[in-house]
Amino acid sequence: MKNALAIAAREIRSYFVSPVAYVVLTGFLLLSGWFFFNLLARFSYLLQIYGSMGRGGAELERLNLNEFVISPLLHNLSVVLVILIPMITMRTFAEEKRLGTFELLLTSPLRVGEIVAGKFLGALVFVTLMLSLTAIYPILLVVYGDPEMGIMLSGYLGLFLVAASFLSIGLLTSSLTENQIIAAVSSLVALLLLYVISWPADTSTPTIGAVLHYLSVTEHFSEFVKGVIDSRALAYFVSLIAAALFLTHRSVESLRWR
């Protein structure tokens, strides 16, 4: 555990001494700010229209911040994660192999599990920081409006789980190659596939359809965004993370046996 923390600390430090962290954080905040601004502008425009048409009561009630601002914001951010996470994880193992520092790690009294856990933890801390910086938008809504807190928190928990599973897949692809571009592209492809895997679900047989629905990241994430914390969705994310990290462990260990 101590060793994993040492590796995680080094990992976090290396994000911040290179420009990578700053470019990724700036890009993410810029995009999320743009999404938030536009969603909020549209929301207030709709409010005005409804107001001027003299409709009130039940119809106006249906316009709420959770459904019209937060939910689309979180969905947009999850798409941005598909693109950004591979760039965060591509260096984790690939760069070590190229620098020769992997030889240092593998000849030190470390367990492979500690190396993998350290790398995952380091990336997770970075991404958590990245996500928590966007909390400014929900906070603004709470200050000036009246959104449902519970739904917002469950949405963020969903986004965090999505990010963690994407990271574990990114680590896996990085552990398979010493070329960072290959690591980034293959994890981007894997993440996009996971994102859209349920598209043919409704036109295929019921069994295959159900499987595809279950495999889709989007479907489980949507539940969280709606405020539903389903144990099936939790199990999905936890097992996705565990499976990807387990395969990473095997892939790192196999370097010893090649």
Next chain:
Amino acid sequence: MIEVRNLTKRYGDLMAIRDVSFNVARGEILGFLGPNGAGKTTTMRILTGFMPATSGTVTVDGFDVFESSFEVRRRIGYLPETPPLYTDMTVESYLQFVARIKAVPRSDIADAVARVSATCGLTDVRGRLTGHLSKGYRQRVGLAQALIHDPPVLVLDEPTIGLDPRQIIEIRKLIRELAGNRTVILSTHILPEVSQICEKVVILAAGRIALEERMENLLKQGLSLEEIFLQAISKEEALEEAEAQAEAGAEAP
């Protein structure tokens, strides 16, 4: 201290080393010689637990490299061919990190870093990024990294490669000083280096042991190390050729 028995490593069809056996006694400095591609780095990587052998065994201080890899890795300081530096860290933070992963107790880390920085002449560059250092300094940081947990065994893969003559002399002096009661394996293809530092020589040619002898016995023969080296290698290469011919002969009808 180190016993290598019938070590063989295959990369697909290529035999990197075959049937390599030798011993190194406690406190001895072993010079590991051979032309490029003879299998020196492969042998060292197996010894340090970086990769496994296809067959054969290695024991370090009584521990088997394959079965108790963890114990062996604790006891070995290893300088690979290119020093394994994180180029975005300062010398000091790099050494602290290595100390942590080499299981140096937390309270001793500051002392260990100060000690190896002094031994390897790094005190003046402690605050500089390792990526900005000259080749000679990088090599020294690599050596400091190998020494940080005060290991009884040092494995150095071409520690003087790419250095200028003055730096080479310094590093050699350093290695001699370090030896003391440590066991050192040193690979190189600079022959005078071996006669100056080493007590025992192993020559590897085409993946096989061509010679294993104590330095003083070699010097008694009255031949220079160059001559001994060339003799050993040509014998091994002739053997190789004969083998290849025999194989070709066996295949022909």
